[in-house]
Amino acid sequence: MVNYANFDQFGLLYLLMAPLVLQPFFSSLLSPHINDDSVHGYVDEEFHAVRDAFQRNFGEGLEREGAAFAVYRHGRRVAHLWGGFADGESNRKWKPTTRSVLFSATKAIASLVIATLVDRGLIDYEDRVVTHWPGYGQYGKNSTTIEDVLSHKAGVPYLDEDVLMDDVIGGLSLLEKVERTKPLWMPGTASGYHAVTFGFIVDGIVRKVDPKGRSLKTYFQEEIAEPHNLDISIGVEKKEAPFLARITMPSMWEYVRDIFKDPKILVMLGLMHFRFDTIVHRIKENPKWLIANYDTMSLNDPDVVSLPLPAVTGVSSADDLARLFSLAIHGEILSNMTLTTLAEPTLNSWHLEKVTIWPVMKGHGFFYERHPLIPGAFTFGHPGYGCQFVHVDPKSGISLAYVSNGLKTGSGELCGPYTRLLRATYNSIRYI
Structure with missing residues (x-):
């Protein structure tokens, strides 16, 4: 999914015209197939195409800063590649353990937490939220189910009150603001991407369901990350922030180049900005301190990246x-019964997405795609702003992740560097 809610509209008008003016110039830049020898890591022999694709991304200038890509198949790591800079300004190179902000790919982690609660019999996807969190039912939210929240049908893409950093740190005051918010539509009747509020609501559910009353961040750390020796967290301690990959935004020329390569990006920009409702504007103003636009990236600020935002500040x-x-799809975290539940979406692509206008298949907190090799099957995962991605394929025994700090103009299917790596992965397993 692509989120351009904070992109300056004057800049957008420039982008709409620039490809027409600069088409001859960019035509000469679209054809090179260059390898780059500065990338590191390894792949199993049958996955050499994945390494080639990763090198091409750097060699063709598609990785402005740094990136990493990892693939597991049948519980075994078959590819782990990294390259470029964790911080280009200071010449700090990307390392195999470099962690980066996941943006909305964090939602996959939050959704996995909910899946473990389902697996343990503490909650069911069809439960009404008020069964576990009575205060949530105010202002017509009484019928909202857990699955409504996870498939972005809760009708709460932003809160009615301002969200302060202290609300996020304290937790309980934020939940009270969630309770007092009126839904924009009747819960369960429509879907509209809850970019940040997804995390607020899911965190509230976890706090109410967990017998120990833990936040989602703490539950994930104590029940999943630490037992499996995973250096993943929802927000980081402020002292760790300088060691994360430093995020940079695309230049104007990158927008122009990528629009010319894939005109669907232009369509997405138009859908996000040339519309008559105010929903996108309200989302980007709530909270005001979470900024991601062409010249500002608030998640480089230790005060922001340290916040436990289960929809945004995952770090891995x-x-x-x-x-x-x-681990999740091979029985270490979830049972086969829960995996069977996760195997298919609950909301197909043929619906009007009220926020992005771009319909995607959703369910259980994940985004779904039709399996590229197996008819009737699905893969699931979640994209993140600027081209982060986690992709899960239980049928093929595959899980993979792509992270980068040189943010791209598109995400998911509109992110060329990622889709090239995904295609290379499936081409590698097609005959093995």
Whole structure:
């Protein structure tokens, strides 16, 4: 999914016209197939195409800073690649353990936490939220189910009150603001991407369901990350923030280049900005301190990246993120019964997405795609702003993760560097 809610509209008008003016120039830049020898890591022999694709991304200038990619198959790591800079300004190179902000790919981690609660019999996807959190039912939210929240049908893409950093740190005051919010539509009747509030609501559910009353961040750390030796967290301690990969935004020229390569990006920009409702504006203003636009990235601020935002501030290396979901689909974290539940979406792509206008298949907190090799099957995972991605394929025994700090103009299917790696992975397993 692509989130351009904070992109300056004047800049957007420039982008709409620039490809027409600069088409001859960029035509000469679209054809090179260059390998780059500065990338590191290894792949199993049958996955050499994955390494080639990763090298091409750097050699063709598609990786402005640094990136990492990891693939697990049948519980075993078959590819782990990294390259470029964790911080280009200071010449700090990307390492195999470099951690980066996951943005909305964090939602996959939050959704895995909910799946473990389902697996342990503490909650059911069809439960009404008020069964566990009575205060949530105010202002017509009484009928909202857990699955409504996870498939973005709760009708709460932003809160009615301002969200302060202290609310997030304290936790309970934030839950009270969630309770007092009126839904924009009747819960369960429509879906609209809950970019940040997804995490607020899911965190509240975890706090109410967990017998120990833990936050989602603490539950994940104590029940999943630490037992499996995973260096993944929802937010980081402020002293760790300088060691994360430093995020940089795309230049204007990158937007132009990528729009020319894939005009669907232009369509997405238009859908996000040339519309008559105010929903996108309200989302980007709530909270005001969470900024991601062409010249500002608030998640480089230790005060922001340290916040426990289960929809945004997940932090991980590509390898640990891929291993997390490898453990999940191979019986270490979830049972086969829960995996069977997760195998298919609950909301197909043929619906009007009220926020992005771009319909995607959703369910259980994940985004779904049709399996590229197996008819009737699905893969699931979650994209993150600027091209982060976690992809899970129980049928093929695959989990993979891509992270980068040089953010791209598109995410998911509109992110060229990631989709190239995904295709290379499936081409590698097609005949093995």
